[in-house]
Amino acid sequence: MKNEQQIGQSYSRLEGDQKVTGAAKYSGDMNIPGLLYGQVLNSTIVKGRIIAFDTSDAMAYPGVIEIFWHENRPSLTWFSQLYSDMDAPPGSPFRPLHDEKIVCYGQPIGLVVAETLEQARYAASLVHVEYEEEEFVMDLMDNLDKARAPKVGMATTLKPPPPKPQGDFEKAFETSFAKATGDFFHGTEHHNPIELFATTTVYEGEGKVCIYDKTQGTVNCQLYVGNVFGLHFKNVRVISTYVGGGFGSGLRPQYQLFMSVMAALQLKRPVRVTLDRQQMFTFGHRPPTRQLTRFGAEANGRVNALFHEAVGETSQFEDYTETVVNWAHMLYPADNTLFKYKLVPLDVFSPLDMRAPGGSTAMHAIESTMDDLSYQLNMDPVDLRLLNYAEKDVSTGRPYSSKELRQCYVQGAEKFGWHERNPQPRSMKRGNKLVGLGMATGIWESMTLPARAQAVLTREGKLEVSCAVTDIGTGTKTIMTQIAADELGLPMEDVSFFYGDSKMAFAPIQGGSFTTSSVGSAIKAAGKALRKKLFKKAQSISGSPFSGVAIEDVMFKNGWIRLKSATDTGVLLTSLISENRGRPFKTTNFSVPNIFKLKKYSRAAHSAVFVEVEVDEQLGMVNVTRAVTAVAAGRIINPKTARSQILGGMVWSISKALREETIPDYRFGKYMNANLSEYHIPVHADIFNLDVVFVEENDEIVNELGSKGVGEIGLVGMPPAIANAIYHATGRRINQFPIHLDKLL
């Protein structure tokens, strides 16, 4: 059938041809005539100041055009808050080349610009820098006594502080029948998209630049560049059509953007700055976090006491926070609770949201502690969760807009074959390997932010929709085209979605699983307005079949507006163009979430994850041999790309639980494994059977689409499910991520 709904269909990515043929141009791929190359210099000390910066050898080297550093950079805004951005935490944002002060290892301190890449890179090695060093602190666990409450700011609205205590935790825990306590830690992680951060800035005349940037927010970078360099926003265009992975790293403007724009404006030539892999470890990261839990339950298994405390790392200049201790009570309705969240400022760069920030950290502690509790109660882990199922969010007293988590447990367990599990740890074997089955729950809040979209019916009767939002590989282009197609009842081939350009309608940064809901709602708003416009015009035609008809009584289908009651009566959309003197119909609309309605509900996506591991105790090796993630995330716009999102989250889970960590040397204040051979992520050989189940969930409250987003939910539940499976296999509960072989030998 030609005219079926596009939402809900599995489409391959519309930009697939571009990506498999190498035609897709990323920000570091823009070869502009006369292009200059910039190589960033980074601090080799952790803390102190620059006392000498000798560029004479480097400047004498052939091909070198200019070297920028704090003493010769152009004068910029003096007001530090103008360096702020949509994802800036409370504090004072880092200002590249601002002064001689060094605040962390790898801080950018200069830029060498040359005619070729090789010249720039070599000349950078000829710059001689002298420093005066100061004492620094970098070890979170060694500085827990410095923990303090985080500062409050704009960002706090999306990252609320811990909920207030309820009941009397200490008393209730003391008298609990079963008690589980845990001390959890994970170290620093870096996003490490495979694409290196790169910016190509094209100088377009006095005060005007066109910037190809690797980012998750074109408008965010446009505002940043305008503010920092004092340019009119209309003279700053940021384009980011293809982004080679984000995972949060592009939520804030990174320093290559600053460097590239600065050099292009000064030299009045196009300049590209690409970071190298080591430099990818010199900006935001997931902060190391220590968590303590104490959960108590009554003899019947009811959880009656919840304590969760988290202490996270931040920099000395910003208070980066995460929502860590707010989740347990959303899932488990205990009467007595106590939650604490603190920060320790250290001499590192500011942490930065990294896929499922806070949530994936929290679930590690919460779901491992629940698993522990299940053994103490001698209950099946799934049964314990079903017994303590929260019909409403007792942490706020609000109902859920929808919650099909129970079905996630049921369908996930069924698909996985959970019933075959022998509850006894160390009871299951395959050859010489121990086999363990574990499970855990996932939850991620569904947010919607204001966004804008433009919809145009072209002269040819095609629909063109546009928004400044990026597509970081999440399938945004494809699903927005699907959403738009349904607005006018058009087939996919008659609809185009344009994106990744700050000149287009406003979009917030792309992250937090809120793009589908935010931009999708904007497209629906623009589609609705366009339908209204078209219908009004159709009514104005002399002899219109729609005179006296309400818009609710017509439908838009295959390029026609037709009466619902008499589908043979209608007006062709293209005929309206001639009625409009040959001009296309155009509308741009804002979609703002209805806060008053939404705040009556808690809105979240949920998951239940089931994992099988094989553990070789002689070698300490762990393989995740199979896993099932059952997800309830409202309406799934495109099951094919959504499944890939969840699978990606599952691979990240294996990485988080078993592989990746940035290892600091606290004596030297540096990361020791700033490269892709020692920063381990799973390779193909590490990935076995992964399966995804989407549970049907109808939500008429969360947003107009009823869709909750799937970017993070694949990552929150699975890491603890892996740890729980390792416990089941080995009888050893390891609460530190990643679980490397040394912990299992």
Next chain:
Amino acid sequence: MELPISTPDISTEQISATSEVNFTINGTEQQVTVSPWTSLIDTLREQLDLTGTKKGCDHGQCGACTVLCDGKRILSCLTLTVMKNGSSITTIEGIAGENGLHPLQQAFIDHDAFQCGYCTPGQICSAIGMMKEGRAKTREEVKELMSGNLCRCGANVGIIDAIMEINNGGKHE
């Protein structure tokens, strides 16, 4: 960052010396003038505007820069251009035929074997090289021999599914 720990003691003349290299790129004969230290990936990307070959680490650790050289998969970031005089190089831009996509490219689309698409050119070139090596028959063997190509989006399942479809002589799994 901090590239050479000590600057090598070489003269500017030595560094600026250039050589002519003649090779075939995607079926077309090319002549380039390069410094001895110029890597193949930088020649492809910066001189020949073949930006489909991607740089993810510049150290041979991620596989994003994989191209085919005389039919074999190589890491173009660990290859000096001057080493390849007379060679025939195929980059991702040369994989599709006149009649459209290579079957593996189509399989990548069908199996949603990529998200951001950045590692994709390297995965495809590497897989074509691997299939030519003829060593991998089973899924486990393919996974092992493709493990030099990292994917941070976690599209591993789709990538291996796509390769298996073609590796089995076009039979769908």
